[in-house]
Amino acid sequence: MNLLSRYLLKELVIPLVVWVAFLFLLLFVMQFLRGTDVLLGSAVTLGDMGWLLVYLSPHFLVMALPIAFLLAILLGLGRLSEDREITALQALGIGPVRLITGPLFIGAVLSALMLLITCTAEPWGLTSVKEFVAEIIKKNVVGDVKPGVFYEDLSNLTLYAEQVEGEEHQWKHVLLHDDREPSAPLLMLAHQGQVNTSTAGQVLTLVLGDGEAHRANRGEASYSVVTFEKAEIAVGVEGRMGRRNRFRSPKEELTPGELLEAAEEAERTGGDPRPFLMALHTRLGNALAPLSFALLGTPLAIGRRQGGRAWGFLLTLAGYVLFYLLTRVFEQMGQQGRLPLLLAGQLTNLIFCAVGIVALYRVNRSGTVR
Template identity: 40%
Template structure:
């Protein structure tokens, strides 16, 4: 790598990393605020919040890496254009298009990183984040039970504890109406909530008490005493309503997406899954395309940094607009399932190549 290449790479990497950190922080803060009732609840510690944020980082990087790279490349090359260094390079006989080699090489490296994150770490991270948020909801339920106050936030369940300490309750009353045909009333000296296996349910553990159950259909009434009893509270729907991460298709790895596409009985549904799989691959490839666009945008700008920022925004908006169009055409069968998600990559790559060719023909006059 020549001295010029190393110099340009340094000029690109610094704003790229700064933009990467800044944009990722914004997305994390937005996600945390969107679920503030869960992530900032009474039962959540700083370590819990950090773990959820760390699990979400690979998912957010899939959105941030292309934008941050284009912004970094435009700012880096643009800084050389503002100081007339590109003019000096052109006057020395080096084509302005020659500078595209550095953003392209860096783009390939960043795209490989993004592909690894998107197909490997992102699904695992989202699954872990969803399970952690479910656990935090359970923790908040336990922490929200106050001594001497009826707790009715669990669907079909009313809970009362005379005293609470460290997640354990004394002198507990439970009214379970989840089965309207067989309402249950339980009294116990102590109790606590704990996860019921790896699912979305909670198990209520009661110590030394009695239970009363009325079978309305059989017109029977049952009462019994116990030393220890457990009641599974089916609150999966309640967790799903409060957890925004539930149902995200980005939890699926490439093999799982392909399996769903093969198992789909409707051809339209199969095309949607195949198009989604190719979208997961096309996203990282956009970084290389943005690397191709960086030099024409930065080298021809006349409005200073404002032009570079505006052009970056326009390129990103255009990319996602064409992406939506391509996905829709692929799902309807107009385009092949691989071409639809890659349509913005093809369009912007052709635009970048044409702009570089124009700069090549204009020579030193291409740089303003």
């Protein structure tokens, strides 16, 4: 590796690390604010926060790496352009085509890293975080139910215990109002109850003993009362932290092998395998995004006008948004059969690469704008 290559890599790697750290922290804070009702419970420890960070790290890295790389190119090569170092290199016979080798090398490394993460660590992390948050919610219910206070953190459920006794937090004189079925709400009164913490998975089980259940049908003039010695109420707790993000596909939690198996199963049962195959091609297209960003970002950085840093940042962010908007459009077209799946997954990269090659040709032919 010659001196110029090492210099360019240094100019790109340092801002890349800084931008990745900043965006990673920003994404974690945003996710934390979405789940404050869960993460600020009495049972949550610093160790729990550490495990949550571990589980979410692969997903955050996949989101942060492309935009961080694009911003690093703008900041690193843009500084060379503003300081006239690009002009000095051109005077020595080193043109823009030579300068793009550094960004392409880093882009290839990032693409390989993202491909590895999306195939292994990201599905594992997203699956683990759902189970982990479910366990946190269970522990919060155990610790947050206070005697004589209505507990309303569970969706459409209101829980009240007159007394909470012992280390196992057993409830005495319990009231539970279940409004998950609005047309027929359920009111349960019991002498004792507690949370069954031994159940695995994303189901919270409330165990009530020696009581009666009252159900009224609002559409009819009917009312029923049932007595019981023991009753178990299952409450789904999945998606509590991500309930505002309704556009995230659960296919992100599947590995490539599982996506192919799901597509084969859908085809055998008469379903449509294209959504699963499209998810696989889209994942590959997103992993290759750093390469297209390297081709597009390099001529934008070295060919911009001096003092146009703010305009360059705006173009960078606009290009990032446009990339993922086009990705979603082509993804829908692929699922609808209007485009071949392989082409739909890579068409955005092909467009950005073509625009980058044209821009690089123009910069190489006319020189950087001073």
